[in-house]
Amino acid sequence: MANTSARTLRLLSLLQTHRYWPGEDLARRLEVSIRTLRRDVDRLRELGYPVNASRGVDGGYQLAPGAALPPLVLDDEEAVALVIGLRAAAQSGLAGVAESSVRAQAKVIQVMPPKLRRRVEALRAMTVSPGWGGGAPDLGTDPDALVKVAQACRDAERMEFDYTAADGARTRRHVEPLRLVSLGRRWYLVAYDLGRNDWRSFRVDRLTEPARTGARFRPRALPAENAGEFVRQRVRGPQQQTVHEIQALVRAPAEAVRRKIGRWAEVAARGEDSCLVRMTADALEWPAMALGSLDAEFTLVDSPELRDYLTTWAGRFGRAVA
Known part of the structure; x- marks a missing residue:
């Protein structure tokens, strides 16, 4: 019975991996006969999974959408990646999405x-999120590397990794990791670089083959108020990506604006029905979307890049409805 149950879970995992499986290929992967495969498919249907079958020479199986979401079978990396995605969604501030993401995250972690x-x-405890940064999380970051770095930060354990700089130069780094920082679309590691005897911030998507050395260390004093501010200072540097400072006078009560975008922006009241919104972003589309989502009139204050960006959008949208 145990073998049958394990095989059924394996079948479900395979059906969730590919949209369509030829019957012979599926039976070969499970190392069973076609007749046994049919029985296992029937068992999944009894459990509420809508499995469609097609007959003929090219007959096979596929998992169809159902009336309710059935339990999912995730491997370790998929489960961790799911929590990382839910964590980013929980910080999005989008109405209905953030709250649902928090609930879903709690359910997933509870059964892990x-x-x-x-x-x-370890990832949650060792991550600093200093606020609005201008976009969705970077999908190029390896979740497994992210978790390894977080564990090394938590345990104050030295680590090594290969790092590719902006100019393409590849080096091996030996560091004392302090914190992960989630800023905008990027993850950064703040660490003391033992080879250069100085503090550095490393983009995690440029980091490969992270390895913990087993050597513990006593954390040094960071030359900044916190890890988030340290990364902000580096991102604003001349060798880093452009950072836009956005200011807008919004004709809406400050409290209403805070409820919608307060997670990312500083909102200061300017009377009962207006407020000043300040944002820092490494891309312009997200401040534009945030201001547009307020459903209120606004005036840009000393933000020429965003003004040009919105002018382009206005022309494009105008032509779309002409």
Whole structure:
């Protein structure tokens, strides 16, 4: 019975991986006969999974959408990646999405094995999110590398990794990791670089083959108020990406604006029915969308880049409805 149950879970995992499986290929992957495969498919249907079958020479199976969301089968990396995605969604501030993401994140973590839960908790505890940064999370970051770095930060353990700089130069780094920083669309590691005897911020998507050395260390004093501010200072530097400072006078009560975009922006009241909004962003589309989502009139204050960007949008939208 145990073998049958394990095989059924394996079948479900395969059906969730590919849209369509030829019957012979699926039976070969499970190392069973076609007749046994049919019985396993029937067992999934009894459990509420809508599995469609097609007959003929090219007959096969596929998992169809159902009336309710059935349980999902995730491997370790998929589960950790799911929590990372839910965490980013929970910080999005989008109405209805942030709250649902928090609930979903709690459900996923609750049923995780202790080993996976510790990995996720290390990521949560060792991450600083200093506010609005201008976009969705970077999909090029390896979730496994992210978790390894978080665990090294938590345990104050030295680590090594290969790092590719902006100019393409590749070096091996030996560091004392302090904190992860989630800023805009990027993840950064703040660490003391032992080879250069100085503090550095590393983009995690440029970091490969991270390895913990087993050597513990006593954290040094960071030359900044916190890890988030340290990364902000580096991002604003001449060798880093452009950072836009956005200011807008919004004709809406400050409290209403805070409820919608207060997670990313500083909102200061300017009377009962207006407020000043300040944002820092490494891309212009997200401040534009945030201001547009307020459903209120606004005037840009000393933000020429965003003014040009909105002018382009206005022309494009005008032509679309002409």
